[in-house]
């Protein structure tokens with residue numbers, strides 16, 4: 001899927017071919033970038049493109065820059081504007097995934113803290129077919145990075161060496177994706193998404209101390225489950241062996257959306273098919289991101 005022809009680089013809209021940085025920038029040498037993946041959804045009835053939870057994504061990338069000790073962190077409004085500008089420059093009127101990367105541009109040694117660069121690109125793409133069919137997950141032999149080694153709560157580019165290893169291992173083993181465990185052997189998250197299970201009518205998900213990303217979709221799902229479905233939600237440690245007790249499981253993220261998990265390590269979750277709670281949550285999620293309900297207007301930023 002190609003990136004749209006107009007990109008944003010350091011305050012300007014540029015052509016894809018001109019979107020370049022120096023090969024010896026700190027981000028290339030040491031993986032010091034921080035990124036965001038977010039979506040905008042096209043509502044054909046309203047003829048409007050809504051960026052979903054733009055503010056929260058821009059707040060998280062700023063948090064990531066602070067955690068990575070960037071000397072200069074661009075204001076929230078400037079970052080928000082960059083996403084809207086890329087949408088308008090490409091005349092986007094379709095469901096789209098954006099990637100924003102904050103990066104350290106200086107050619108210096110390890111302790112470089114600036115200058116800060118910002119790049120944004122957009123890819124028009126809808127949902128994965130696995131949102132409908134569900135996925136088969138493995139449990140990766142790679143454990144999730146620990147908070148006392150790398151910052152799992154933020155989207156530091158270097159973190160993704162860990163996720164990539166899990167993803168490649170899953171593909172080589174014939175799975176659709178991987179679940180990762182913490183250093184202590186508790187369930188953490190998927191290679192690019194957070195995880196939930198349904199057990200005895202309750203929604204259970206690893207707590208933020210389980211070395212997970214502070215996921216915005218996880219937060220959305222918890223809010224929708226509590227307010228729209230009246231479900232109890234538990235954020236706590238989950239043992240690997242508890243997966244066998246799950247009635248349903250699903251992964252969630254801006255890119256993966258709400259994706260049923262049919263099996264884990266070739267063991268069926270429940271009866272091996274997307275379950276009713278997952279389906280109801282999917283519907284609530286897609287209604288809200290498309291602006292078909294107006295329960296959370298603050299989550300939608302119109303582009304046009």
Ligand SMILES: Cc1ncc(COP(=O)(O)O)c(C=O)c1O
Nearest residue numbers: 192193194213215216217253254
């Ligand atoms: C490792 C990881 N966990 C979880 C998520 C979900 O985060 P969010 O819901 O903010 O997109 C992502 C990204 O989408 C991710 O890369």
